[in-house]
Amino acid sequence: MKIFGFHLMPWPYLKPEDISGSDSSWVTMSNALYDPVKGHQLYDTYFRQIVMYDEVGFDGISVNEHHQTAYGLMPSANMTAAMLLSQVKGTVALLGNALSLSDHPLKIAEEVAYLDVVSGGRIISGFVRGIGAEYHSFSMDPSTSRERFYEAHDLIVKAWTDPGPFEWYGKHYKFRYVNPWPRPYQQPHPPIWSPSQGSAETVEWAARNKYVYLQTFSDTKSCEKIFGELREAQERHHGRAMPECAGWSVPIYVGDTDESALREAKPHIEHLFNDLLRMRRDQLFPAGYLTVESTARVMSSRAKGLGIGRKTCEDLMEAGIIIVGSADTVRETIEERQRQFQFGNFSGIFHFGTLPDELFQASLTRFAESVLPHVRKLGEPALVAGA
């Protein structure tokens, strides 16, 4: 399978009083807490860490976008990719462009094509709706988020594949001339990935289109169910399960031993899940972002929801939301999950929360030496999807 390294680029300098002084690390946590001088050094560290994924032999790096939050300091997947493109040999996965947060899908079509041409076809184009809180951050109507996502996607794919100029008069987007220069290097277009936390509609959509469905931040039980639904949908649409179109993304820490791994990872992973992912419920699910049915389902199980309620590192390990352990434990866990979930793409999040650089490097080195050679052989190789 293909192995990717993902990074969230969090702000690691929040003090306990900063956290207790705000009810969320999104939307309203004051950016007075941000220090650009520290930020400069931090980007330097984070960029080196991402390049290290490539150096140790991963198939690709993954970047994304988040807005107005201490959780993630990449405001643009495309800009981040542009800065990293010449520093890495492998694939650069944009995971993803938040279509419904953008008011201009043609700009995304152009920028991704631009990156694809410059890189000679090393781009994966992920499309997401954006986190609920980001609808507050950008004052975007959450009630039309899903409609705009699908329409923007349809427009971008058509812009990449149909000769222009043509007109587009959709419900949400109107263009007299659709005619982007450049067109993508990969034909008919870069592989499309769909990172999600398991909405039934997204699973079906990704399966139907042969896109890579990437499950993020989820427990083992949910993953088993969702990957089962994905395989079922792939079989229904294409006559076979498609592991090359399934991906799993998970935070990982590899220590010398299980005990030292837990000790080293614990405060940093708990900071990610308890402090950085923390948000008000109506930030996570703004009005109309989810259907009535999904909202009722989510509300009834909200105690389990990420971002709401505190979790320990041990809780998260037990639920399967993270992998923390020695190289043997991590390898065995990935092998087992691969058998259970049958994914052909694996995206590890080796940096989380406040994890210091030296721990990141040690963990990634252990992974590269003792885990990567084994897990790479698992499953079928990922094919280029999206054709």
Next chain:
Amino acid sequence: MTVLGKIARDVEVSGIRLRVLSEGQGPPLLFLHGSGDLGSWPEILTDLSRHFTVIRPDHPGFTGSEDGEHIKSVHDISFVYLSLMDQLGLDKVSVMGVSLGGWIAADMAATEPNRFDRIVLVDAAGLRPRGEYPDYFMLTPVELAELVYATDSMRESMVAFMTNLESDSETFGTYHRNRASTAHLAFNPYMHDTQLPTRLHRVKADTLVVWGAKDGILPLETSDAWLQAIPAAKRIVIDEAGHLPHIEQRERFLTAVSPFFGI
């Protein structure tokens, strides 16, 4: 229309099926509800139905009415309701709008000024809020309940109702859908239309701005914006009332609006 009791009917307007409740006799009074309204018939409407034929539609996208694919703004809803008036044979009405409903009422009156006799705007949205105000779209049902009413007993009963909201799937579904429809109309700009002040000079009807003195959703200062936009309007502030003074202080509210309505 029957004379006694409240009747409910479905009226198809601009391709949208609207649920319309009505009660009473006399000249027509259109009541336009707020965003948090779950389809109720507040007692004040029964009071007013002694003098008016009170007509209460559910807005497109709310409670008993269909969504309406083409509805993108309050201004779009104005046209639906002007067409509803046509369909019901109502050349001219008085209108009372609460919160979101006040916004719709004002927009309608600016669009077709000659079709309105008297206008009552109750803690109306539509103009940029003033003072310190919460973000309606960030509030949980219970947090909302804590801010809507100013008096302890009303607040407590509302909090109790909202605490149990999620256990009643039908009511929660209505709450969720109404809130999503409100977001569609009022997420950006927040609860107002920047063009509305440029149109309100067209309003001809006598206008009364009523506000709860302790409105925790749209602070009392916001009523200044309405008086600036409609200089001929009068204002009445209801003491011991929050965002819904017609419910929280029904008798004071009725006493306040009766002379204006000439009843």
